[in-house]
Amino acid sequence: MPWADEADPANHFAIRTVQDAHRRGYGTALSLKFPFADRALPAAGSPELAAELARLDKVLPLLVGTVDILAIGNEPFIESRPAERDERLNVFYEAVADHVIAYRREHCGERCPTRLYMGALNRLDLPDRLTPAAERWMTFVRETPELEGVDIHPHVPSVQAVQPFLDYVLPRLRPDQKFLVTEFSLVWLWKAHLGDTIPVDFAQRYGYAPDTKVWEVIRAATENPFSQRKWNDFLAASPWYEANKDFLREQVQRFRDTGRLAFASYGFRQDALMVRDFQVTSSPWLLNSVFAPYTVQPDADGLTGQGYSWLDDFRALQRGHGHGHGDRPAAAVAR
Template identity: 35%
Template sequence: MKIHKCAALFGVVSMAVAPAQASDLGVNYNGLTRNFDLSELQRTETTWVRAFIDVTRLQALGEAAIATDPDVVGFKQIRAAGFKVILNLKYDYSGSDFPSNVNSQAFIDIRAFTTKVLNEVYNSTDIIVVGNEPFIESDPADRDNDLFLFYKQMSNHVITYNQARRAIPLYVGAFNNLQNTSWQTQPTIDLINYAENTPNVTGIDLHMHTASVTEMGQAIDWARGHLGATKKIISTEFSLKNHFRAHNTDTINATFANQYGINPSWKVWQYINYALQTPRPRTEWVAFLQASSWFMNVRMSLENADILFDQKGLVVATYALRQSQSSMPATTDPWMLNGIYCNQTCVPNPITGQSQFNYQWIDSFRARN
């Protein structure tokens, strides 16, 4: 756990809502805790680990699948190994309507199934978030009052479950892209206000995949303005993914291309796709990043973001441990640039066989953890 604080971040001013605290920093498995590897976690020196469990996916598989699902098994192993664990309950209603009527059979069924999932993983959890990305894991036409009602009612159910047991911190979210006015919708405001006004909700979760650390500050400030001063904020996902995507079609560095025998006309996305299909020696991958001004200009963004989180009083934030992406078309988000491990674009360590660290992120993570 960090014990340091920072008073300023390149002129970004903290809102006077509460004394700043040193936010904890952890790693994020997303929905792939089947990849749990104790040595990978230990090498990062992390204390916190976050993951989501897809409740609707498990519901489609049936109750018998819960205990043996590889992501549920992996999730439980994390806390058993001594780490603190954040769980996001994911409800993916893309392509279908929200069961927002509490008396409907669909809501009764998903509520009951949520209880069955919690029975399996609750004792392996230190913080629980009702939701993963509600305003993405849904159809645009359904991001209305039905979305709000579903998450409010599901949160009420999880609150009841939680209060009858250990009463661990419970958050609602996560909210995406709050730096953009088009995402600052009435259902978003309603759900944040619900978190503000419900005693047994600790606060909200923000996912901040932005073009700059400044935009992260804008998202936090907007959320804080609707959440009030007393409730907490966590961020279980953050990155400069949007900044990296803006450079997909840049031409790769000519000196780098000549040194490693790469086509000098290739764009960034082409080289990344090449590395995904044919993982590279880490020295080559690092050389590619070091030769790319668009990366080097923001290489301290993880540290800078965590300094910002200290200023804004976030409780904990988690950063991607590894990524899973099969290909890299020109218009795709380059998630693999964000991972602490370059598990897809770099060959394993030839001596140990372990995944290798990406450039810079591990140094920043350890410095701030």
């Protein structure tokens, strides 16, 4: 959202992308991101809140009536200062939601194709995240008729840590409401293994010292991308990765089995930020991606390098089921 003060929002890459995808017949979803990690949340009735709502009025005409799913907020309990993750966070996002709802009612009417969700809750697998503010968040979602549900971002350290997200949000939604999963991954499991020593067989096959660490191999791939075979061999030989290579398929099926999933999307392509100065302390988002142009060389036909294990399941999931809010395929998103 701050970008709307710097330039015409119509020129922002995210807005241009969803508008282009819409024109080409894809379903689209977009999250409105309000970064307050280093500044205070606007209070009710304040000039700062008025400024945020004015920014919304620049952006909403480009989205309402076009984008299929609009998430109000991205990761509010991360994109805020820890001391303000209380009722102050709720007051701000409730004001934003009320403003979006009023705009849609006035400018798009009862048959407006843009569905509204509140987004998104993180780390619901941790008891200290189940706060009064999270409870009020869900109460607001449930008691606001214009909201169709809530977004969750299950970036987790284990497969078992996904279920607490569903256990928390589903009982707190109205029976007619659904949930989004606009991001999910095992990134915190991957991170826990960056300091591991690489498998002996892989080290011997590719000439690495036996004490080489996982993060060092990944960094080498970011500096000089591997062949597809070498990247696949590295991850297939890593038991913490190989044991979870079906995570994408299994988790989407878990979400669908609830009967309440509206939309799920998965990290589609590595980007430059993921690979910049990769260290043992880095968050390895790059290991999630369906396509891996920054760590894997393109093949002889020019096809972008692939992340190990994800592409076949990604394709199968697109073909195998409906898409929640209609029959159009969903446009993939990147993290």
